[in-house]
Every structure is written in C-alpha cells, then in structure tokens.
Amino acid sequence: MRLGIDIGGTKTDAVAIDDAGGLAQRIRLATGFGSTAVVETAVTAVSRIGELTGLPASGFTSIGIGIPGMVSSSGHVSHAVNLGLEGLELAGELAGRLGVGVRIENDVNAAAVGAYHLMSLDGTMAYLNLGTGLAAGIVVNGALWRGANGIAGEIGHIPVDPNGALCACGQRGCLETVASGSGVARQWRTDDPFPVRSLFAAAADGDAGARAIKARLAEGIAAAVRVLVLTVDVDSVVIGGGLSHLGDRLLCDVHEVLDEWAQASPFLASLSLPERVRLIPEGSPAAAIGAALVGES
Incomplete structure (x- = not known):
C-alpha cells in the first residue's frame, strides 16, 4: 500500500493505492496556512489514512507528497505563496514526525504522473x-x-x-x-x-x-x-x-x-x-x- 498526499491552497487530498495502482482509500481535509500548519495537515492526513487502512506510517511501502512551489531534490519547499511558505524543509520535518522517509514533489509534476497512470x-x-x-x-x-x-x-x-x-x-x-x-x-x-x-x-x-x-x-x-x-x-x-x-x-x-x-x-x-x-x-x-x-x- 502506497500513500499519496496532494496539499493544495485550501484543500488537501490524500489517498492510499494498492500494488496494482488502484484507489483503496481517499480523504479530503482543509489545508492549514504557514509552515507549522502545513506540516500538521500532512501528519493528520497520514494518520487518517492510517486509521482507514489499519497501517502505521511505517507500514506503507512509500509516502509521497505533492505541493505547490519550488521543490528541491532534498524535499525543501520554497515560494509556495498560497500556503504561506517561503522556505520549509518539509521532508525533514515529516521524517522527524512520522519516523519514515517522505518524498516531496511539485504538485503539477505529481499530477502529471497521476494523470498518466489514471488515463x-x-x-x-x-x-x-x-x-x-x-x-x-x-x-x-x-x-x-x-x-x-x-x-x-x-x-x-x-x-x-x-x-x-x-x-x-x-x-x-x-x-x-x-x-x-x-x-x-x-x-x-x-x-x-x-x-x-x-x-x-x-x-x-x-x-x-x-x-x-x-x-x-x-x-x-x-x-x-x-x-x-x-x-x-x-x-x-x-x-x-x-x-x-x-x-x-x-x-x-x-x-x-x-x-x-x-x-x-x-x-x-x-x-x-x-x-x-x-x-x-x-x-x-x-x-x-x-x-x-x-x-x-
């Protein structure tokens, strides 16, 4: 089971997909504004999907997050104006909170991969x-x-x-x-x-x-x-x-x-x-x- 989170300016969409790429669970929640709130939004999304699937964060094959702004290979997010982020080590923050590695990607790039798969x-x-x-x-x-x-x-x-x-x-x-x-x-x-x-x-x-x-x-x-x-x-x-x-x-x-x-x-x-x-x-x-x-x- 893989977990994916799309953090948008107002709403966050989170899904769990199975080995075949099929949609197993999906939730939506409001996105917080500012560094602390964005991290909490992601942690909450992981927790709620975990409750639905019966898996802890470490139980997922992988966790990925799509987010607006410029995203470095290390998971640093910058210039995400609509989220109140000028600079945030999102991958590091989440790894510390969840105890597992998290891959961060620009939201449009993530959507491109998702569209390619879905269609x-x-x-x-x-x-x-x-x-x-x-x-x-x-x-x-x-x-x-x-x-x-x-x-x-x-x-x-x-x-x-x-x-x-x-x-x-x-x-x-x-x-x-x-x-x-x-x-x-x-x-x-x-x-x-x-x-x-x-x-x-x-x-x-x-x-x-x-x-x-x-x-x-x-x-x-x-x-x-x-x-x-x-x-x-x-x-x-x-x-x-x-x-x-x-x-x-x-x-x-x-x-x-x-x-x-x-x-x-x-x-x-x-x-x-x-x-x-x-x-x-x-x-x-x-x-x-x-x-x-x-x-x-």
Whole structure:
C-alpha cells in the first residue's frame, strides 16, 4: 500500500493505492496556512489514512507528497505563496514526525504522473495545469522529466506579448497572464468566487467584452499546447487544473483555435494538434495518486 498526499491552497487530498495502482482509500481535509500548519495537515492526513487502512506510517511501502512551489531534490519547499511558505524543509520535518522517509514533489509534476497512470497512457505526455497559474509536467515513458534544474514545463512564463500585462515573475505578457485563472480574474471583474464561470456565462449571453477575454483564454491555452508539442513533441497533452472543470466548453474553444491555425499553416496541420489534446477525467485525484507513485521513485 502506497500513500499519496496532494496539499493544495485550501484543500488537501490524500489517498492510499494498492500494488496494482488502484484507489483503496481517499480523504479530503482543509489545508492549514504557514509552515507549522502545513506540516500538521500532512501528519493528520497520514494518520487518517492510517486509521482507514489499519497501517502505521511505517507500514506503507512509500509516502509521497505533492505541493505547490519550488521543490528541491532534498524535499525543501520554497515560494509556495498560497500556503504561506517561503522556505520549509518539509521532508525533514515529516521524517522527524512520522519516523519514515517522505518524498516531496511539485504538485503539477505529481499530477502529471497521476494523470498518466489514471488515463493508461504511454509514450510521452504533458499535463497542462490550468489553475491560478499555468504550468506543465512532462512524463516520458512513465517517468517525470524535470530538466537540468527542475523547471521543465514552466511554460507559463514564456512571454507571448512584450506589451502585455506584468507577470508575477517580473516579465511582461507571459502565457500565464492570459491563460490562467488569475489572468481571467485580472481582466474580468466580478463578485463571483469563480471568475471563469462568470466569464463563460456572460459570453454565452452575448457580452462582447466577455467574448473577447474568452477568446484570448482559448488562444493562450492553444499556444501552450503548441509550445509543448513543438518543444517536446509529446504524444498527448492532458488539460487539468481548476479550469478543466469547464469541460467540453473549454476544450471545444481550444480545438477551434488549433483548427484555425492548421487551416493557415500546413506545417501545424501536419502535427494534428487537436487530436493530441484531451481533458483529465472529472473528479480524478490525479495529484494525490501521482504523489503516491513518485513516493517510491
């Protein structure tokens, strides 16, 4: 039995998977804010899954955790702003509390491994996470490809408009400024806690401004797909993250842009970009399952 935990900005998802990779147990709990609270959240998740499976922490084959921010090979987490973490030796803290080693991985990378497993994919895949930000995790024949310094897939910070909005990374016009939840929220002011939902509703009602922002969103996501295929030539691009809950409404918009580009470019047409793009199944605990799988790597 392997244990995986996905620590998100507000919710933590924890699962136990069996030897065949099947889901045995799953729980969800609120995520604490700040170093001490995040550690307590992880310890609580291990304890509760342990109660359900009848196993102590040492009884699991491996324990893995996916978490936002930059994650070093030693399990140090930094720049996880939404969790209140500027720097935390998470692997060390948990090893001390649990008495066993814990593998820490960036949450998008963990979700990439989980999606690859859940969707029974092979070859190469890019998991395009569309949430508050935009980033990708790349899997090659079942294994994560992190790059020389662990930033492979950080395509959200590729500038596409030198005169565009200032990005949190310090550059202007990055993909993330148009093709993400935060990018939509900046352009579409609303009281709805989910601005993208409000945007799509207004666009469906014929609001010209909403339609323009919605079109930029689709173009940005399509651009992300194009970058991933042109740089890594992945067999498939799986769209996940909060925006993926829009389902076929979002996917159809992206396909429409890719089809338009293919009509104008025989080269892009030869890449069959629309056929490579798919959505993560709704409700899939991809990041938690991926964390369980990377825990033993």
